[in-house]
Amino acid sequence: MFDVTDVQGNILRGYRQPRVRHLILAVADATEARSWLGATVSGAGSVPQVTSQAPWDEKPSVCFNIGLTFEGLRALGAASSSLASFPTEFVEGMTARAEKLGDIGDSAPEHWPAPFDKPRDVHLIASIYAKDVADLDRVQGQALQNGRAFRLLGVREGFNFHGDYVHFGYHDNISQPRFAEIHDPADYPDPQPMAPLGTVLLGYPNNFEGLLWRVPDPVALGRNGTFNAFRVLAQDVVGFESYLTEAAKYLLTQRGVDELLPPGDEGKIGPGLSREAALREIVAAQMCGRWRNGVPLAKSPDTPYPEPPLPEEQLNNFDYPAASGCPYSSHIRRSNPRDAQIVQRVANNSRRLVRRGMPYGPPYDPDKPDAADAPERGLLGNFIGASLGAQFEAMCTDWVNVGLQDPRVTGSNDPLIGANARETGWFDVVLKSGNTFRLRSLPRFVRTRGGAYTFLPSISAIRYLGSLGK
Numbered sequence: 001m002f003d004v005t006d007v008q009g010n011i012l013r014g015y016r017q018p019r020v021r022h023l024i025l026a027v028a029d030a031t032e033a034r035s036w037l038g039a040t041v042s043g044a045g046s047v048p049q050v051t052s053q054a055p056w057d058e059k060p061s062v063c064f065n066i067g068l069t070f071e072g073l074r075a076l077g078a079a080s081s082s083l084a085s086f087p088t089e090f091v092e093g094m095t096a097r098a099e100k101l102g103d104i105g106d107s108a109p110e111h112w113p114a115p116f117d118k119p120r121d122v123h124l125i126a127s128i129y130a131k132d133v134a135d136l137d138r139v140q141g142q143a144l145q146n147g148r149a150f151r152l153l154g155v156r157e158g159f160n161f162h163g164d165y166v167h168f169g170y171h172d173n174i175s176q177p178r179f180a181e182i183h184d185p186a187d188y189p190d191p192q193p194m195a196p197l198g199t200v201l202l203g204y205p206n207n208f209e210g211l212l213w214r215v216p217d218p219v220a221l222g223r224n225g226t227f228n229a230f231r232v233l234a235q236d237v238v239g240f241e242s243y244l245t246e247a248a249k250y251l252l253t254q255r256g257v258d259e260l261l262p263p264g265d266e267g268k269i270g271p272g273l274s275r276e277a278a279l280r281e282i283v284a285a286q287m288c289g290r291w292r293n294g295v296p297l298a299k300s301p302d303t304p305y306p307e308p309p310l311p312e313e314q315l316n317n318f319d320y321p322a323a324s325g326c327p328y329s330s331h332i333r334r335s336n337p338r339d340a341q342i343v344q345r346v347a348n349n350s351r352r353l354v355r356r357g358m359p360y361g362p363p364y365d366p367d368k369p370d371a372a373d374a375p376e377r378g379l380l381g382n383f384i385g386a387s388l389g390a391q392f393e394a395m396c397t398d399w400v401n402v403g404l405q406d407p408r409v410t411g412s413n414d415p416l417i418g419a420n421a422r423e424t425g426w427f428d429v430v431l432k433s434g435n436t437f438r439l440r441s442l443p444r445f446v447r448t449r450g451g452a453y454t455f456l457p458s459i460s461a462i463r464y465l466g467s468l469g470k
């Protein structure tokens with residue numbers, strides 16, 4: 001029997017809280033840390049209580065969740081037989097998998113700032129979700145009150161922009177996998193197949209026929225848990241916006257650009273836009289697969305403002321038929337090919353990830369260019385799935401980077417988030433006729449600045465960890 005109340009929150013249901021603070025912690029005293037863990041699921045209020053998937057009538061004002069690295073499980077005293085039952089990629093940790101993830105060049109772990117420069121010290125990430133900083137401060141104080149259980153290695157803090165926009169100016173958080181056991185299909189009028197629960201929780205069938213991900217030992221620890229790739233991804237907004245200008249200027253020199261943007265259609269892209277400005281938006285839309293306002297190219301290839309307007313609940317109602325207006329190379333088509341024919345046919349729906357992220361750093365204001373010492377900005381991303389190797393890593397390795405899913409994009413990387421470099425990066429803007437304009441000298445816009453693979457234990461597993469050694 002599946003018991004939703006045993007699953008940590010923010011996995012099957014997003015919180016939509018305005019702010020997050022991730023506390024990056026090292027276990028200082030294993031006994032104290034274990035009793036702290038036990039206390040987080042005890043129902044007594046001495047430490048923050050872990051939020052579960054239990055239904056709520058009213059959203060709590062603060063939510064609290066934890067993830068443990070492999071080193072964290074070891075520091076807590078998990079048995080060696082139990083540690084040996086975790087999958088290799090989790091055991092090795094994110095930094096050991098850098099090349100697979102495209103963490104190369106200045107994204108390589110040796111350039112990550114503290115606390116991610118000492119990955120073996122990162123044991124636990126405690127995440128507080130709340131509406132304001134005062135609540136974050138209060139819960140952080142409560143979490144670390146004891147002073148003996150953990151050392152605070154660092155903090156990463158993010159906040160939601162109005163309307164779920166993220167740096168680069170796109171509306172995000174539209175497409176998420178839905179689960180038959182949790183979501184009523186009637187509430188989601190789109191053709192996306194419901195994901196089996198085992199896509200995101202250990203112990204249940206997934207999309208691979210007859211294959212179950214190994215539930216780490218003992219079952220009390222592994223079942224109803226899942227894995228998370230926590231990523232600190234810096235975004236070069238200035239570089240992105242100036243590349244759009246560069247691309248638009250180039251397109252204006254190309255014969256055939258009128259097929260991409262018929263003269264006089266600039267107003268369809270946005271009120272009062274110049275030809276160059278309209279082409280910039282077309283390139284931005286093709287790179288993502290959605291116009292910046294979230295309208296998918298698959299449904300509205302010519303304008304971000306279709307008439308009649310697309311209601312919010314229709315923004316995910318599409319697939320990729322052969323003549324789709326969405327480029328094969330776009331970020332959303334790479335990371336979820338939906339029903340499209342791809343080389344790894346069996347993988348179409350098996351790599352789906354739950355995404356829970358929030359921007360960090362100030363929104364970019366084009367009227368106030370950044371000072372040299374301007375704070376970094378980007379995304380604090382959680383990419384959650386039952387198998388880091390078969391989902392997150394497979395997506396990064398052969399779809400986001402390399403582009404193995406379709407011979408027309410093989411050899412290119414995701415235009416928004418891929419490990420591109422000026423010397424080699426390219427992206428094909430697709431025309432209705434199927435012809436393409438190749439944009440070259442595509443640089444890297446998203447740089448990795450830290451992260452960790454964590455295990456998100458169930459509520460009963462947190463209780464189990466709390467009782468170790470007793």
Ligand code: HEM
Pocket residue numbers: 166167168170171172173174175176233234235288290331332333335336353355378379381383392395396400416417446
């Ligand atoms: C700073 C980095 C990133 C930015 C700015 C970004 C931006 C976006 C945007 C604007 C969307 C469209 C909104 C939606 O469909 O919900 C999207 C969707 C998505 N992204 Fe990202 N993303 C980033 C990193 C990543 C990473 C690292 C991955 C995984 C390796 C990823 C996987 C996905 C997936 C699976 C979707 C949903 C696609 C679909 O179901 O159609 N993204 N992203």
